[in-house]
Amino acid sequence: MISIRKTANELERLEEFGQSALTCYSQAIGSIDRYAIEFNAEQVAHFRAQLQVLIQQLRGAGSTEQLKSVQASFDTELKEFQRRLRDHLERLRREVAGATAAVETFTSSFNQSGSDLEVGVKRQLQHLNKVAASDDIKEIRGGIQTATAKITADIEQMRSCNQVAIVQLKDEIRLLHQEIQGMQRSQRPPNEEQAPARQHLNSRMEELARRGKPFSVLLAVVKNLEGLLNCHSPKVLESGLNTFKMRLENKLPGTATVGRWNKDQFAAVLDIERTLAIATSRDVMQTLSKPIVEEADGTLHTLNFEVATGVVDFKTGADPREFQTKIAQLLGALAGRTE
Numbered sequence: 001m002i003s004i005r006k007t008a009n010e011l012e013r014l015e016e017f018g019q020s021a022l023t024c025y026s027q028a029i030g031s032i033d034r035y036a037i038e039f040n041a042e043q044v045a046h047f048r049a050q051l052q053v054l055i056q057q058l059r060g061a062g063s064t065e066q067l068k069s070v071q072a073s074f075d076t077e078l079k080e081f082q083r084r085l086r087d088h089l090e091r092l093r094r095e096v097a098g099a100t101a102a103v104e105t106f107t108s109s110f111n112q113s114g115s116d117l118e119v120g121v122k123r124q125l126q127h128l129n130k131v132a133a134s135d136d137i138k139e140i141r142g143g144i145q146t147a148t149a150k151i152t153a154d155i156e157q158m159r160s161c162n163q164v165a166i167v168q169l170k171d172e173i174r175l176l177h178q179e180i181q182g183m184q185r186s187q188r189p190p191n192e193e194q195a196p197a198r199q200h201l202n203s204r205m206e207e208l209a210r211r212g213k214p215f216s217v218l219l220a221v222v223k224n225l226e227g228l229l230n231c232h233s234p235k236v237l238e239s240g241l242n243t244f245k246m247r248l249e250n251k252l253p254g255t256a257t258v259g260r261w262n263k264d265q266f267a268a269v270l271d272i273e274r275t276l277a278i279a280t281s282r283d284v285m286q287t288l289s290k291p292i293v294e295e296a297d298g299t300l301h302t303l304n305f306e307v308a309t310g311v312v313d314f315k316t317g318a319d320p321r322e323f324q325t326k327i328a329q330l331l332g333a334l335a336g337r338t339e
Helices: 001-032 039-058 064-132 139-186 196-212 225-227 232-250 274-288 320-335
Strands: 215-222 257-262 265-270 292-296 299-303 308-314
Touching: 001 039, 001 320, 039 064, 039 320, 064 139, 064 215, 196 215, 196 265, 196 308, 196 320, 215 232, 215 274, 215 320, 225 232, 225 257, 232 257, 232 274, 232 292, 232 299, 265 320, 274 308, 308 320
Parallel strands: none
Antiparallel strands: 215 265, 215 308, 257 265, 292 299
16 A cells, blocks of 8 residues: 555655646746847747747647657747848948948048048149249140049049049948847837827736736727728828728727727727627628728718637736736737738
């Protein structure tokens, strides 16, 4: 009996150890997700989405083969992420090096052309001094014309050389600005116009999470907003989006918190069951896809929004940061963003 009890205790200890190991491994992957280097918004979002898939596979693993498969996939994702980051940094280094070379070229060209002009002008001045000693009017006139033409040509040559260097320098600076702006967009918070609405939504989610209440977030994305901007004025579109938000609010049950998440994205925090939230999502998409008619300057404008909706549910005790990642992933999927 003692031997059987020892064996049972040892098996229980090993099982507990195995579960702890899986939990720690899952949390380690989650940490890589949270602290991934933000160098490109779409590529980092894709990387995080793949990590979330691996976490789910890890939690459902029931054999050593499945664990090995997760590890192999994890290793592949890390290598691919490292390769993309390395390529990004290498491209940035090349652009910085190009800008540096352009500055050096411009400086060298400016200095050289200035020196050449100075030498040329001094030479022509010496020639003019010699001509000035002559008593022949024709010789003086010819000398003055020759010197003037030569100095003018030297100035034009210097200007031309400097302009070429300036164009190259501007081009390199433009490329650097584009790269920096791209990195800033990857890490930039929502603009001031959108921030209050998103903060309000986040405050409601934090409140429900703090109270230990499960909830769902219904997301609605306008997929053709950029295309509509080519057909309608910003004023008409903004009015249509306000109507869009009102339709969303009127269609939702209970006390939903609704706001504009981004320029083409809307969110509603629902304290209802997940199954009801999913059913509501389908009804909302049908309602929001109906044409909206707006009047501007005495003219009627019909807006046909292409809408996609989805639901993310927050379970009691879940990590709010991971939940924000899920929201970002679903928004990307609804918008149809791919690598």
